[in-house]
Amino acid sequence: MTPLLQNLTRDGRWIPWLFVAFFLVIFTVNGIMVTVALSTWTGLTTQSHYRDGIEYNRRLAAVERQEALGWDVAYSSQTLEGGTLDFAVAVTGSQGQPLYPDRVHVAFVRPTSEGFDSSHVLQLRADGRYGIFVKLPLAGIWDARVTVEEHGRRHQSSQRLFVAQ
Template sequence: MRALLHNLTREGRWIPWLFVAFFLVVFAANGIMVTVALSTWTGLTTETHYRDGIEYNRRLAAVQRQEALGWDVTVRSETLENGVLDFAVAVTGPEGQPLYPDRVAVAFVRPTSEGFDSRHELQLRADGSYGTFVDLPLDGVWDARVTVEEHGRRHQSGQRLFVER
């Protein structure tokens, strides 16, 4: 019996090393995840968070003024065969009549990475819409932020697009 217990304890010496190995694997995995998380920071932050908070009521009032205009801004986008995006905006008034604003612009913003944003002025087309052709540098998700201005009044809207060539 004593020999049997002696053999079990001798053969069981590796069991505590299993616990050590387990925790080494856990620490290594956590270290890799922390390193990847810190090295892939996209920089999505704002340095004006305090001022943005103070201006919150002003932004709410601007949204109410925009809704009172009654404008309907419809966005249409289509990726052409050559990979260029055909982007168009139609603006209608409260009674559904087409509006011809002084200025229509769009800003394409990449929500997940910096350095690829672009702004474009849209031109009046024969069908009454405003449009432009844009060659976006990357496939994937883009935010199109449309600004329509007419006689000092402004309407802003946004739409998320998925561009695939």
């Protein structure tokens, strides 16, 4: 054994180097994790977060107006052959009567990734429901955000759905 190794082993001078090595590993792993975290997701779910915060009370009033309408929006979705989604919406009024609004709109939003969202206007079907056949680009979880408009009144709701391929 060389004299240097004998001195390190006998005197215990190698123990502080274990602490240095330990903390170097910790700092390296933390640095990698911070870099990955900052480069993969912005953390923002909306581009107008400041304005949304200021308009919070106005949004609460809109929710109260929507609830006062008494509309019921029922969804149905089915994945057909080839991954095509049959999405339909039935709208009923406060007394349970079917409503035929001026416009029914759906936005399909992928909650786990950006760049795949799509927006569609639903068409009235023979059975009184509004619907669309759409091929979404990815299988999995989607949020269907439906907006119903009738004579200047608006009802917004959302439904989480699973699309098989």
